[in-house]
Amino acid sequence: MLAALLFADTDSVTAPELAEGLGISSGSVSGAIKMLSTVGLIERVPASGSRREHYRLRDGxxxxxxxxxxxxxxxxxxxADQGIAAAVADTPAAxxxxxxxxxxxxxxRELPALVERWQAERSRR
Structure with a gap:
């Protein structure tokens, strides 16, 4: 599903278009849309002249x-910290x-700084 959105020739696609293009059920598309939306990769967008919901890969x-x-x-x-507390000290598990x-x-500690650096680099382009 993510690949279908990445390679789409349009700005947005509908769930039925995704299901047909991928040859999967509408339930599978619905589950994938929910998961990809939850992690912030895709978003629902309005499409003029269409009553169907459209989805696209989010900017950023x-x-x-x-x-x-x-x-x-x-x-x-x-x-891991809880596991250390439960493990016997100086063992392979510990x-x-x-x-x-x-x-x-x-x-x-490092991820926030990396994301900030990426956003700064991207805005300079």
Whole structure:
């Protein structure tokens, strides 16, 4: 579905157009639309002269997606931290969980700055 939106020759497409073009059910399209909307990649847009809902890839979708990932990154960090508290110290499990916690802590701190740098670079273009 994401590929269909990326390669569409029009600014927006309807759910029936997506279903027909991809050869999938309207239920599958509906589920994909919900998921892609939830993570901020696509949006519903008005289309003059049409009663159907139209969808398109959002401007800045990739930065929105990465910004939204902070919640998932924070959850993974917290899960690792809780795992460390439950694991026996100085075991392979504790070391793996510490690496996981450190990685996600790093990502949580760095992602916002990366998104800001991307947005600044994009606005200079």
């Amino acid at each position: 979708a990739w930065a929105i997606l990465m910004s939204a990932q902070n919640g998932m990154v924070q959850a993974m960090f917290e899960a 070391r793996r969980l510490a690496e996981m916690r450190d990685f996600y802590g790093f990502m949580f």
